[in-house]
Amino acid sequence: MKSHVLGIDFGSTTAKVVILDEDGNTVASCVSQKGAVSDEGVRAALRGAFEQAGIDLSAVVRVVSTGYGRRMLDIADRTITEITCHARGARALVPEARLVIDIGGQDSKVIALDRSGLVARFAMNDRCAAGTGKFLEVLARAVNVELEDMGAEALKAEDTVAITSMCATFAETEVISLLAEGRPKQVILAGVHQSIASRTVGLVGRVGKHDPIVMTGGVAQNIAAVHFLEKALETRLIIPTGAQIAGALGAALFALDDLRSASKVKRDDDDAVEAKLEQLLADPQRCTPACGKKETPVTFKG
Ligand code: ADP
Secondary structure, X not given: OOOEEEEEEEOOOOEEEEEEEOOOOEEEEEEEOOOOOOHHHHHHHHHHHHHHHOOOHHHEEEEEEEOOOHHHOOOOOEEOOHHHHHHHHHHHHOOOOOEEEEEOXXXXXXXXXXXXXXXXXXXXXXXXXXXXXXXXXXXXXXXXXXXXXXXXXXXXXXXXXXXOOOOHXXXXXXXXXXXXXXXXXXXXXXXXXXXXXXXXXXXXHHHOOOOOEEEEOHHHHOHHHHHHHHHHHOOOEEOOOOHHHHHHHHHHHHHHHHHHOOOOOOOOOHHHHHHHHHHHHHOXXXXXXXXXXXXXXXXXXX
């Protein structure tokens, strides 16, 4: 029987699991949404992936976890930051990618890759919901549209309205006022997506725009988020199949490296970079009145 490796992305909103066999083939991937950083979410994603692959944990020889809750998983042999895993997964999905825009449930990140696909520079917004999937979730609820439908609804609008509040809580109040003024839902939703796009363009500006750009994370499934971002960046974005599982795929590929015990792309200072990333991500980022403050991009290699 073949050996298998597992990559688990324990995200803030969803849990993602990817299983690779020892030859590097993806034999299963599963996304589960069971509430914020939920154990049950991870268990459901694991169950789904094992069922697809037709194996159980006994066939798994190496587990790498990533994501917001990565340290909560005792089955993981190693944890790796989501920056490193998203970069690796995105590059596996789109080998020519030079910039990764990942918009997840609680944060958004822009990662510039060097020619060999390693993280060169990144900027991240995890201070507040603005520019993240959470912002979309809150405002979908405010206009009473399903999350899955909000993109299509927004694209029906012939016009947009500016949503000026950056904070999700204030934006919700603003949206309610616009509804009370009789503005159509579609127009408001177009404004909501435009707001996400302009926030993301700010992050891209800090890292530098490098084509081709790949978009990962759950928000890549939202056609209006993609549309308005493409418009704001004046560039086509590549949305790979499996955009939401990019981090888990990256984790699984690192697990495969461990299994083969030689990373083809490892550079001398990889461990130092990872240690610095861990330190940066451990720094508590809170929603504060300074949420409009610009984060300085972190550079590893030009
Ligand atoms: P995390 O890794 O932080 O848990 P994800 O990358 O899974 O987050 O992204 C979650 C976000 O993706 C949600 O907040 C939501 O905005 C968006 N999303 C998830 N599924 C869909 C969908 N079917 N259609 C549109 N947006 C979606």
